[in-house]
Amino acid sequence: MKIALIGATGFVGSAILKEALDRGHEVTAIVRHPEKLTTHPKLRAEKGDVYHENEVARLVAGHDAVISAFNPGWTNPDIYDLQVKGTQAIIAGVKKARIKRLLFVGGAGSLEVKPGVQSVDLPEFPKDWKQGALATREALNLLRQEPGLDWSFLSPSADLSPGQRTGKFRLGKDQLLKDANGQSRISTQDYAVAMLDEVEKPSHVRQRFTVGY
DSSP states (O other): OEEEEETTTSTTHHHHHHHHHHTTOEEEEEESOGGGSOOOTTEEEEEOOTTOHHHHHHHHTTOSEEEEOOOOOTTOTTHHHHHHHHHHHHHHHHHHTTOOEEEEEOOSTTSEEETTEEGGGSTTSOHHHHHHHHHHHHHHHHHHTOTTOEEEEEEOOSEEEOOOOOOOOEEESSBOOOOTTSOOEEEHHHHHHHHHHHHHSOOOTTEEEEEEO
């Protein structure tokens, strides 16, 4: 497949890029700093500004699917406003390019920890992560308002860290997944596996889903 990957050099985006290339897909990496990318016969690097929908439309045109791993940076003081602005431009650009399939890297904060209660709304939710979590929740809300897009939104477990690619994990919907020890975790490598599985065999169209051990 021809996949456009926004944010391909980021924490999650780099894992998705490796998984996509390892599976033989043709990837256009849309990034702020193309020089950070390693050359690959099936990789095309494009410098892009995702805050402008026309530029997004130009860069993603002709692809089978778009994956957004866009994040303005967790330490950015304006993360909420910039994340929402970027999300709006990405959605508009993908629609303008007449691409139906859009997959989003989501957050764990909007997953329910008990019926009707999302993690991000708990008093103990880490302050440093809250604005980013609220922004990715808004991204999900924006996607849910788009009847013409075949979108999917993949939320990780609470602990998303580099680790092993096991290919063994569980999928869920709107509730935070925990393992037998009460831990909610997934490696970035296995998160990428779940994302590419969804690209290749859509099972959660117009749905949010989650992945964990």
